[in-house]
Amino acid sequence: MVKLTDYFFSTYKEEPGNADIPGYALSIRAGLIKKTAAGIYTFMPLGLKVLGKIEKIIREEMDSTGALEILMPALQPADLWIQSGRWQQYGPELFRLKDRNDRQFCLGPTHEEIITNIAHQNIKSYKDMPLNLYQIQVKFRDEIRPRYGILRAREFIMKDAYSFTANEKDLDSIYESMYKCYSNIIERLGLKYFAVEADTGLIGGKYSHEFIILAKNGEDEIVYCPGCSYSANYEMADFRSKEDVSLTEEKDTPDYSEVSTPGITDIKSLSTFLSLPEERIIKTLFLKDCEKNIYAFLVSGHRELNIAKVQKFLGKNLEMADDEVSNLNIGYAGPAGLDSRILIYADNDLKHKSGMAAGANRPGFHLINIDCTRDFKPHAWGDFVYPQKGDICPNCEHELIFEKGIEIGHIFKLGTKYSEKMNAMFLDSDGKLKPVIMGCYGIGVSRILAAVIEQLNDSRGIVWPLSIAPFLVNIIAINIEDDDVKSASDMIYDKLLKSGIEVMYDNRNVRAGVKFKDSDLIGIPIKLIVGKNFPENKTVELELRKDGYKKTLDLDSAIRFIAEYPSGSHF
């Protein structure tokens, strides 16, 4: 495939100045990408080769589900976005620009508007569906803070698919096939991952999954159960708290009473002051909706309120109320004796607890011995908090495990949000005009490249999975100035080429150490080392990048080993 003296690449011994995660540092050091501007990268030949292989896998898997590839424009007219309402909704993340005639455009961060417009023009009957269209395209998002190289770039490559169906059943079946498709893709990449239930947001459909690759430096957090198949986005996760007998309801607990707690306005100091664990304190938080209605949320003192869950529960947007509740004795608020006009919502974790402390709704005082059953009646109980270490799987008895990861895919049932706004209607078999039901399925192509490096590396460099390694084998000619070694290496290179093996030939006139280090840095799975042993004994040495396994073989055996290595039948 390539002789290194003819190739365009360079590696770096030194760490780049501004790479704060190993994957990014390696992608620069291995010469895969070059930064052009903040969050904007150039793919060099080696990086592009890997990117192409990732795209190939995605295309193969998508095509096998029956999806059809299209290519939409990166530059999109504003009027479609105005129709969908997102021209206003989308913040400064949307790259907006004007043409010479002062017409508004944007660089697409996603393509719902374009594709829904296509659907509007082309889908007329239920007979035109189901349909699943995808593209691999450059996307733009003016990230507030691009970071970690191509893991979070402003210009990036994404595969996005959009499905169109006449009914929910067909949507479900495409959703399922996309779920399977994404799992297949990630498995072919040889990565550890979870498909977790994800937040659908306020507009969201019922169902959404994120595909998360495990990586220490990931920006997403997930929880999963080691005992069953349960896994979820940290934000979304269901859980049960460990039953703590000492906190559960006892008969004949004393009535609550007021204690003076001057200057104590936070859980930590209250816990210290009263010598009570944080679990025995009721934290009272106030949220407001857009009409400035105030809601009180009660959670256990050691837990954090999860606004995403709360919003989902109430079905409306909420934020912390600060100014609006100055009359409510912040720091001394509590459920017992609270202004009765405020609706109280209590986290499930408090159910049946007694002997709790909470604010007395009077500056400088808290109540103790509150019984959560007896002393207040919340408007509703619910799950309003994040899971914590020690919490139990909702489906079985195991303790949940927390891991960090990188989101590389997201599948989503859109429903009729866009088709209604953009008038993508079809005539159903019952003769009625209905909005097309849509789904969207994204997978970050360039982000996969970054995520793979982030998950699969060691102190020497990248360790590519075989499916996307830029080359399968690297011929390392020790001392290319030795004519015997050079002619042998040339011959071996030709032979590997003829066998259809993806081969890189390091024919540079540099010392062996340089070649070994570079080969390991750029992560070529197999090194084929040609030294004096070949002219003398007709043997070459093979070494695997993954585990350092070495073997000295005659040439034919070596070639057979290499050819068979990807199928796992090597000896």
Added chain:
RNA sequence: CGGGGUGUAGCGCAGUUUGGCUUAGCGCGCCUGCUUUGGGAGCAGGAGGCCGGAGGUUCAAAUCCUCUCACCCCGACCA
């Protein structure tokens, strides 16, 4: 957008506090030659900079002042 920081050779940095000791330096990389060749070689020679940009102060500015631009870190954001 708020807070902080950095711009000096392709990359990584020193020099800036206290203006002149610099013809602006070091390491890596690059070019030439010789030696070397199984885990980032040695020697010798060399190329490469309007010190981010624009104004100012001064006899004199990489160094001081003003304004700009770019990049980075922390926070809020994230189909």
